[in-house]
Amino acid sequence: MSLNPRKNPYTKRLKKQITININNETVAYFKAQSEEVGIPYQTLINLYLSDCAEHGRKLNLSWQ
Known part of the structure; x- marks a missing residue:
């Protein structure tokens, strides 16, 4: 019997x-x-x- 290690699809x-x-x-x-x-x-x-990270959204802040 041989083990076939596979990457966990849920990582x-x-x-x-x-x-x-x-x-x-x-x-x-x-x-x-x-x-x-x-x-x-x-x-x-x-x-x-997660949506922000996935789409690379950047904050648009300005301090006054």
């Missing part, structure tokens, strides 16, 4: 638990969106950030 989808501080208004926004679409708010935040 790109693995998640890392982190601690992050997000302001109350932002959490409330995603919780409201969560209730509308029936997806947990943490998942929505992850989907949004």
Whole structure:
């Protein structure tokens, strides 16, 4: 019997638990969106950030 090691197809989808501080208004926004679409708010935040990373979106900030 020979082992045929293959790359795990799910490695790109693995998640890392982190601690992050997000302001109350932002959490409330995603919780409201969560209730509308029936997806947990943490998942929505992850989907949004993943989309930004996938498409190389850059922040456009200006401090005044």
